[in-house]
Amino acid sequence: MRHGVVAVVAALMLGAAASFVATTAFAASDAGAQRGRIVANANACMGCHAVDRKLVGPSFQQIAAKYKGDAQAQAKLARKVKEGGSGVWGMIPMPAHQSMSDADIRAVVDWVLAGAPSK
Numbered sequence: 879m880r881h882g883v884v885a886v887v888a889a890l891m892l893g894a895a896a897s898f899v900a901t902t903a904f905a906a907s908d909a910g911a912q913r914g915r916i917v918a919n920a921n922a923c924m925g926c927h928a929v930d931r932k933l934v935g936p937s938f939q940q941i942a943a944k945y946k947g948d949a950q951a952q953a954k955l956a957r958k959v960k961e962g963g964s965g966v967w968g969m970i971p972m973p974a975h976q977s978m979s980d981a982d983i984r985a986v987v988d989w990v991l992a993g994a995p996s997k
């Protein structure tokens with residue numbers, strides 16, 4: 879009897895683990911890009927940036943074009959988002975985002991470098 883309960887609990891846990899893995903795999907294949915867009919919306923990036931036109935900062939498509947083929951772009955731009963800075967596009971500074979996680983910054987920079995796709 880006791881044995882049966884343990885088996886049922888184990889089966890339930892296995893099921894939960896399997897569906898967790900399935901969800902995670904789906905999120906990853908649905909493109910990290912989606913996550914980047916969500917991160918951008920959640921961190922007020924869109925207050926200063928638009929996908930296809932200059933606002934306070936350059937458009938994400940301009941940024942993607944500028945760094946196309948630059949192997950250092952991901953690292954360079956991740957540091958810029960985290961620490962802020964100015965002088966690349968003009969005198970207006972990009973603010974620092976110290977509280978963002980490195981994973982979120984990586985996702986949003988990947989999305990920007992991909993040309994900020996809507997899907």
Ligand code: HEC
Binds near residue numbers: 921923964969970973
């Ligand atoms: C207060 C306005 C503002 C906000 C908010 C802002 N940016 Fe910027 N961003 C700028 C400006 C201005 C520049 C141009 C900086 C320069 O000329 O070096 C810039 C530049 C950039 C660049 C290009 C950097 C380079 O060196 O070429 C990236 C990438 C970027 N922003 C991403 C983001 C992301 C992602 C967020 C949200 C986490 C964000 N920005 C939020 C104003 C902003």
